[in-house]
Amino acid sequence: MPVLDATHDAALRSFVPGADGHPDFPIQNLPLGIVSPADGAPRAGIAIGERVLDLPGLLAAGLLAGEAARAAEAAAGPGLNRLLALGAGPRRALRARVSELLREGSPDRAAVEALLHEAASCRVHLPAAIGDYTDFFVGIHHAENTGRQFRPDNPLLPNYKHLPIGYHGRASSIRPSGTPVRRPSGQTRPPGTEAPLFGPSRRLDYELELGVWIGPGNALGEPVAVGAAQDQVAGFCLLNDWSARDIQGWEYQPLGPFLGKSFATTISPWIVTPEALAPFRIPQAPRPAGDPEPLPYLLDAADQAAGALDLVLEVLLLTPGLKAAGLPAHPVSRSNARHMYWTVAQMVAHHTSGGCNLQPGDLLGTGTLSGPEAGAYGSLLETTNGGREPVRLASGEERRFLEDGDEVVLKARGLREGFAPIGFGECRAVIVGGAG
Template sequence: MTSTDRTHNPDAETWVDSARAHREFPIQNLPLGVYSIAGEEPRIGCAIGDEIVDLRGLAQDGRLPPDVAPLLAAAELNPLFAAPAAQRRALRHALFDLLTDPERQPEVQMHLYPAGGCRMHVPARVGNFTDFFAGIHHATNGGRLVNPNSPLPANYKFLPIAYHSRSSSIRVSGHPVRRPRGQRKPPDSTAPVFGPSQRLDYELELGVWIAGENDLGSAVSVDDAFGRVAGFCLVNDWSARDLQAWEFQPLGPFLSKSFHTTISPWVVTAEAMIPFLMPHDARAADDPELLPYLVTTTGGSGDALSIQLEVYLTTERMRQQGRPPYKLSAGPASDMYWTVAQMIAHHTVNGCNLMPGDLLGSGTISSAHPGGAGCLLEISLNGKQPVELPSGELRSYLEDSDEIRLTATAYAEGFRSIGLGDCVAIVAGCVSA
């Protein structure tokens, strides 16, 4: 489905009071996640305003489509991601009807829980996590620090670069991150030293949850690729820049990236995101011609996403002084050079089988405009130009007790804006020896 329907109507309202003017979770969003309340096991829920609807409870009461109900019994979204897209659409429509019809309120009210009293979990079992490099402005800015004359890799504009990352260290928003230990080589040393990373950085990324499965040995066409998207989230793929600089010779990141990845807890479904698809125009007229498997039959390369991304930093001193979070950067996700469809098509063109619950990271998204850098490596020019905070502190890289918060808002004229939910983590000291 790539067309809007009644669930996207900007005038639609819900009887859930907190959702009527909600910045992120109005009735037009209906994101899915896994939550728990004290003393009970995790279950699947849907965010509506400041509350969570218990989908397992609704299913047990017979309020949801009978072919969808069994998929909601697990404490993970993988069964739903493995089901046909029509079943996920049916679930969205059923929830929309229940939450917009005041006469249905008694059926649902008993299954509503205040979100503030719930604990969120990673929404799906992540079998595989692939991190792309789709942000051309990040690639250019970072490459310029190493090679000013030729910042982009020679293959950058021909294929979506990616590497396979670590799924076991993915944690949901709110879980603290520990500063990693490893080898780093100071510029004035002939040999590496071992110890805590001195250049801990965040990375602003968009996450893509995969639905369905292609057989090993079969590819997904770029025209069909969006049909493999279950939904979206925010990703902070933490990076130890000093460890990375030493181990990134010649293979991809290892210890510098595998220690922690933070994701926002809600899956904003592909159906909810349809109004926010926009033409992709990141390629310049003189860019090289794409190989056919990366071009749609309509002559384009898929759709971009109209999402505004922001990053905020709060230090321990700022919290003590009662200061608000400091905005480090802001920019559009549409500045990505490669589309989600192209990333999926390239990922599978060799016959790789993507599985329900696999997670793709876009790679750091930076904007071409001032104030749009997606990490401290770019903002501080690798430590040469520290950020001056309102508290009087300077930051080239993150220090212990610093908190990073990523936010995202999808917007389009004529539609109600929706959010992806916050992606937050605090640096809680170094890993144990």
């Protein structure tokens, strides 16, 4: 489990303009990513304020040594998979050294300043090649809210409180923030009709999730114990697992999500490390009275004591009407990552319990992380009660589900008294019209 150290000191200051007090990327964060600077090839970088620190440049300048240099060497190329595979030791050493280099009073300031790129001039990429993607369903309030729409008397299926439910998603359609999402077409069967129709989805939705980047991985046939599962986590991002509710509703039985989910997933482009999130670790919420205790392979005392995350999660909606009127994005919901019924370690342990081999750069989604009350729901399906209660906007527009031109923005921040707030950067995408 990550521990607090000098890199978390709220009194740390950076010489990088605008880094101190930055809403996402102060010196206490230092997330990893892949960017292309203006007229440059993709390369590893570290976000600091409104700049990106060139990681290969640090190595070439001789500013890294030991395990920190080993981490930077592994980050060479267009993806961070080899760095993720190294595990926590080199990653922690790199974070500590970069923190030293970026601090006020750094003796290497001049050399480091030459390696800072303007973030606005950089193109972001996926931070790693994603071999496999698994989406879980551990947000219990979302599970109850959606289940209640279809099974009012029994919203949760019998297995929900016994195991972390998930399904294998489509890795090839994951894109970084800023990439437009094309409205999918598929088969639907509208209410009152007997035969299905083919055409564009009319019930397009977002899902507010955290993404979990896998580090070293495990060998085929060798499960990861829940007590060791945190060692497999290389970092976190925001994740929007777009959903075509009408396509999904017709196709998902008996084998689960398919075309209603595989057309696009958007992630924030920075890997926020477990080390950066150490101040925001909290105990897993106690289970309500009467809920079953997890089976032994899913239960670890240390994970229960500090395996949850206290992160504020937000969804904002920017429509063509709001843009035309010069109005800001509409805040749709505000939730928290603490609303996970299962921890990340339990997700990893269960995923590998049957012998499945996770690999460096694999991505897990938590599932939609809704809060327990209105105003904290992580999807329009919940917010609009299945489309029956539209969201009303200052522009005079209404939204039951997403329309072409709508832009969804997800945000996340860690907030704790005595520590510098850190964020994830935006996870945003605009809906464009599809074919058919």
